[in-house]
Amino acid sequence: MSGSSKNDLTGSTKFGTFGGVFTPCTLTILGVIMFLRFGQVVGQSGIYTAVLIVLAAKTITTLTTLSLSAIASNTRVKGGGAYYLISRSLGVEFGGAIGVLFFAAQAISVAMYIIGFTEALAATFPSMADNAMAISTLVNLITFVCVYIGAGWTIKVQYFILAILAAALGSFYAGAIADFNPEYLQTNLQPSFLEGENTFTMFALFFPAVTGIMAGANMSGDLANPSKSIPRGTLAAVVVTGVVYLSQAFLLGCARPAEELIGNNMVIRDIAVWPMLITAGVFAATLSSALGSMMGAPRILQAFARDEIFTSLKFFGAGSGLSNEPRRATVLTFAIAQVCIVFGDLNAIAPIITMFFMITYGLLNLATFYESVTRNPSYRPTFKYSHWITSLLGMIGCFGVMFLINGVWATMSLLFIGAIYWFIRSKEVEARWGNLQSGVIFERARKALLKLEDEVYHPKNWRPIVMALSGSGWTRPHIPIYGHWLTSGHGILSLAHVVTGDLEEQSVLRDRYEKLLRSFIKREEIDAFPAVACAEYVSDGIESLIQCHGIGGLRPNTVLLGWPRDESKADSFGATVRLIARTKRSILAARFLSHREDDEDSEKSTATSTAEHWTVPRGTIDVWWRGMENGELMLLLAHLLHRNPEWRANSVRVLRVVQNEQAKAEIIKHMQEIAASARIHFDTEVVISDEPVPKVIHATSRNASLVLLGFQTPEEGQEAAMYHSLELLAGDLPRVIMVDSAGGMTLES
Structure with missing residues (x-):
């Protein structure tokens, strides 16, 4: 089981709020989409709509972060992040379905970030474009080796990457302010959608940029104090990255015409005062996001495997060394990412990841909603800024946006998770932990008994x-x-x-x-x-x-x-x-x-x-x-x-x-x-x-x-x-x- 004390990290190797939550969340959010696709989002959507897209995406992730913070501060969070939290609330069936889905989303995200890195590298050095597949494979292998060595070393690397990212953003802001053009501002206020594109397709393209809120929760088993670090670090990352994206949406629209924003994936580099810092920033952001997902995905699989919902996955529950590194699961993550690198491209992968993350966020909000409305005495979160209304709105927002983006993909995703849920239920897997299903049943029974008491018997x-x-x-x-x-x-x-x-x-x-x-x-x-x-x-x-x-x-x-x-x-x-x-x-x-x-x-x-x-x-x-x-x-x-x-x-x-x-x-x-x-x-x-x-x-x-x-x-x-x-x-x-x-x-x- 994931809760075995022998599998916990020693206190000296666990991470705090900044290193274990804020840094991986920020680096995952400010990643490949920001550098390579946000210009296209602003160019096609216009400044007004781009700001609305950012606000809508941030609203959903903020509401989800409130739910995440409430559950994380209500229980002793162990390895597995969102999977652990959902399975301990909604039960083994939903938990198992989310375990499969969320692991797949994180593993596929590795490929998305590496493809983004290769694209940026090819734009900087055009002679490398013909070897894109080989470069992506090499980067995937390097990322795998870094994570295989251990999370401690990878976290230290992320501090250096965060410094490069901050310098790159400073270079962009300096260049965008210097290139401010009122005419561009006027013309870029309104949308300029290409054929077949609309607000929702742009939202689908952008939303993976804000899905990094789970990067810290995925490291829950490696945190010294998860119940405090996850709320503080995640909310801080949401606020900081929200300011970055909103300011970028305005400055991009003021610095370049829509045609260049749409057609030039490296437009941020061209705007910057020191272009090489942007290039370094792109490389750093994409690699850090890939590292974050490569660290998170195996930990989800490890926790999932230890719960023995699928006995065939028990092999991946093993940990290595004193820090309990999920190396077997890391190998599988590498293999999945490599398959996606061979067969996928950035624009095709992003909407799939959007659906998977939306379902995960929706169920996390649902779990918090049920915990709250059932008035379970065990639901006593120390985080006080979550309410059942915010959780309900977060859940509605997640599932609603799924269908607005692409009804077919949304339906297929829900059918997929429904099939996994049915399969686990048909196996009659017995959870070895408490969940709120009994609380939901109790609350329904309580209300039904009171109503029955009021009814006139006939x-x-x-x-x-x-x-x-x-x-x-x-x-x-x-x-x-x-x-x-x-x-x-x-x-x-x-x-x-x-x-x-x-x-x-x-x-x-x-x-x-x-x-x-x-x-x-x-x-x-x-x-x-x-x-x-x-x-x-x-x-x-x-x-x-x-x-x-x-x-x-x-x-x-x-x-x-x-x-x-x-x-x-x-x-x-x-x-x-x-x-x-x-x-x-x-x-x-x-x-x-x-x-x-x-x-x-x-x-x-x-x-x-x-x-x-x-x-x-x-x-x-x-x-x-x-x-x-x-x-x-x-x-x-x-x-x-x-x-x-x-x-x-x-x-x-x-x-x-x-x-x-x-x-x-x-x-x-x-x-x-x-x-x-x-x-x-x-x-x-x-x-x-x-x-x-x-x-x-x-x-x-x-x-x-x-x-x-x-x-x-x-x-x-x-x-x-x-x-x-x-x-x-x-x-x-x-x-x-x-x-x-x-x-x-x-x-x-």
């Missing part, structure tokens, strides 16, 4: 919120499995268990049973929540669970429990039923002959027996109708069970026993009316018989997959009588659920 909105007294899951697997089928896609299921004894003495056992339930839920892939209570008596535990489990409108309205296996437990079962009824919960008692345990608390049930209960039995779902009191709930449960894909072949039958033919027509008509108003399809069967009802039920439903029978809560002292009467009704039917409805639902809705 019986038509009834859903099964079932608490299943399931033991540890393995002891009575038919109960959680049928609970899952009854609630799947429609309600909420909790698997509950009561540990008897004092909480202080049984806390370890309570935790053990909760782990067992979680294990059962995960293994059987049941949509459920565990609920374990500790109480001196089982009845007290059940009472606590029923009263306290759940929150707001999501409290259990139905309790599913097992039917007692013999008469000796009838009294305690009846007492439990009365207790549940007093809390106004519906009761479902599952009587399955195939699972009458010798000991209800045993855990000897095997995986094989659990699998057997997942097998849907053949036959109809039979509802024995005796009126609306229990009938509504029984019919609704049969319908919900039938809605499961596994149960679609099991049709629902509503059955009634009468003693004479005259009542049959009236009952059928009544049930047809119920079916129409309830919009539930079922078959009505009226059995005419003067035989005892239990005998009729046994004969009619002997091949049913499940039988639903209604019952009433017994009065005190009537527990045994209730047990005998229901046992008589159920007889040898293999699967019966007894239903005592507490109401709260309606079929006619």
